[in-house]
Amino acid sequence: MGPAALQVPSPAADRQRVVISVDAMGGDRGPAVVVAGVAAVVAANPDVHILLHGDKSVLAPLLDKKPELSAFVTLRHAERVVTMEDKPSHVMRHGMGTSMWSCIDGVRSGEASAAVSCGNTGALMAVSMLRLRRLHGVARPAIACLWPSRNPGGFNVMLDVGADVKADPEDLLQYATMGASYARNGLGLARPRVGLLNVGTEEHKGRAELKVAHDLIASATGPGGFDFVGFVEGGDIPSDRVDVIVTDGFTGNVALKTGEGTAKLVGEFLKQAFNATFLSRIAALLALNSLKRLQARIDPRRVNGGVFLGLNGTVVKSHGSADATGVEAAIHLATRLARAGFIERLAARVASAQGAGQDTPGQGEGAGAQP
Numbered sequence: 001m002g003p004a005a006l007q008v009p010s011p012a013a014d015r016q017r018v019v020i021s022v023d024a025m026g027g028d029r030g031p032a033v034v035v036a037g038v039a040a041v042v043a044a045n046p047d048v049h050i051l052l053h054g055d056k057s058v059l060a061p062l063l064d065k066k067p068e069l070s071a072f073v074t075l076r077h078a079e080r081v082v083t084m085e086d087k088p089s090h091v092m093r094h095g096m097g098t099s100m101w102s103c104i105d106g107v108r109s110g111e112a113s114a115a116v117s118c119g120n121t122g123a124l125m126a127v128s129m130l131r132l133r134r135l136h137g138v139a140r141p142a143i144a145c146l147w148p149s150r151n152p153g154g155f156n157v158m159l160d161v162g163a164d165v166k167a168d169p170e171d172l173l174q175y176a177t178m179g180a181s182y183a184r185n186g187l188g189l190a191r192p193r194v195g196l197l198n199v200g201t202e203e204h205k206g207r208a209e210l211k212v213a214h215d216l217i218a219s220a221t222g223p224g225g226f227d228f229v230g231f232v233e234g235g236d237i238p239s240d241r242v243d244v245i246v247t248d249g250f251t252g253n254v255a256l257k258t259g260e261g262t263a264k265l266v267g268e269f270l271k272q273a274f275n276a277t278f279l280s281r282i283a284a285l286l287a288l289n290s291l292k293r294l295q296a297r298i299d300p301r302r303v304n305g306g307v308f309l310g311l312n313g314t315v316v317k318s319h320g321s322a323d324a325t326g327v328e329a330a331i332h333l334a335t336r337l338a339r340a341g342f343i344e345r346l347a348a349r350v351a352s353a354q355g356a357g358q359d360t361p362g363q364g365e366g367a368g369a370q371p
Contacts, residue, residue: 017047018113018338020331021106024054025081025099026119028321031055034118035062035069037327041335042072048335051112053102055079078102082119084320088126095127104131107313113338114314116305116330118322124315125163125308132313135347140164140171141310142249143317144182145256150240157183157192158237158245161252161306169213172196172246174350176217178309179244180226181349185340189243191225195232197247197255206231217246225349305330307337310350314343 022038024031031054038050049072052059056077063069078099082091095101100119106112108131117124125141134141142160149156159179160167167175176194183192196214198206203214210231218228229242237245237255247255274284308315314337318330337343 016339017049018335019049019051019106019111020334020338021051021103021112021115022053022331023099023103023115023117023119024052024059025078026117026124026320027318027327028084028118029323031058032062033322033324034327035059035066036324037322037331038073039066039069040324040328041331042069045335046072048072048331049074050331051076051103051106053078053099053106055081055099076102076106082123082127084120086120086123088120088122091120091123092126092130095123100124101127101131104128104313104315107315108132114316114334116316116318116327116334118318118320118327118330120320121162121317124317128308128311128313128315132311132315135310135312135350137350138174138178138310140167140174141308142175142178143252143306144179144309145306146186147237147245147256147259149238151243152240153187153189155187156237156239156243156245157187158247158252158255159309160247160249161256162249163308165248165250167248169209169216172210172213172248173216173220174310175246176226176228176244177220177224177349178346179246180224181346182307182309182342183243184225185342185345186337187243191227192243193229193241194224194226194244194246195229195236195242197237197245197251198231198233201231201233203231213246305333307333309346312343312347314338 022034024034027033038052042048042050052073053076056075059075063073063075078097080098082095082098082100100117100123103115103117104127107115129141141163143163144157144159145161146155147158148154157179159175180192180194183189194217196210196217198210214231221228232242232245234255236242274280305316305318308317314334316330316334319326322330
């Protein structure tokens with residue numbers, strides 16, 4: 001998944017200091033990668049300040065190696081770590097004192113505008129729901145991701161991609177509303193097109209609850225500020241037929257992981273093909289610039305960061321195996337969302353049909369992935 005060509009903040013917005021709360025301990029690659037990603041962010045934007053949460057004995061030596069970060073990073077000691085094996089229920093009961101808990105509390109206290117973590121997805125959602133609470137009227141929060149597409153902006157929004165394995169028709173309606181709001185602010189789309197993922201586009205196909213959700217979403221296009229294209233299939237996820245794809249978290253997560261795996265497989269096949277013979281190596285050199293553009297477009301690191309929608313605070317879930325580039329992309333995403341005032345706009349949209357128009361393009365700074 002490649003770099004998002006989304007709205008660029010105005011100079012006035014760039015002068016606004018934004019504080020982002022970052023969990024340094026939760027990723028597969030360790031805190032050194034997180035610190036490297038933080039360094040890249042503040043080098044590109046000195047108006048971002050980072051609250052970095054984790055074990056001081058581990059993080060302090062890493063920060064000492066980058067003295068240029070001293071003015072941009074505040075270290076918050078948290079000696080315990082939420083592992084990938086920890087159950088969300090256990091973390092909810094015993095997570096206080098972990099870097100993840102401390103990170104979310106940075107948003108809860110109002111010190112930071114958004115939180116970023118590479119840690120355990122289920123635990124992060126559980127802690128976020130416990131500490132930040134759901135927006136009024138939201139039954140099930142969702143995780144939204146950007147998906148490379150044929151649309152002019154280059155991306156579609158898909159949700160849910162893993163917050164909850166099931167979703168009732170009313171939940172899918174809320175996902176449509178929240179996804180449209182994200183697309184409106186993040187992709188600059190005045191009236192996003194929403195589709196409901198199904199096994200076919202015909203109205204008689206699919207489970208009974210999907211048919212109910214279809215009618216609910218179709219009746220909400222006015223106050224929701226979006227157009228409904230009806231059922232869409234898996235092949236429509238990267239298409240230009242739709243801007244927002246709505247589904248349950250089980251289906252969305254399988255689709256997301258399949259897409260990431262396919263992109264990696266295509267990259268490996270291309271490498272094997274161009275290394276097969278002497279002539280193919282020459283062909284690779286001649287096509288080098290085109291190959292680099294393709295690599296950038298399908299590189300999942302540069303659109304790293306699923307956004308938790310439906311909470312009283314902005315939380316960005318970075319991929320657990322993210323490298324420094326991926327961490328940088330996730331923090332950039334959190335920064336843009338914070339500058340857009342996205343949570344306030346989303347709350348207005350969810351709370352009432354009177355919120356329509358509160359998050360139209362031009363009123364906020366776009367929110368997206370890597371600039």
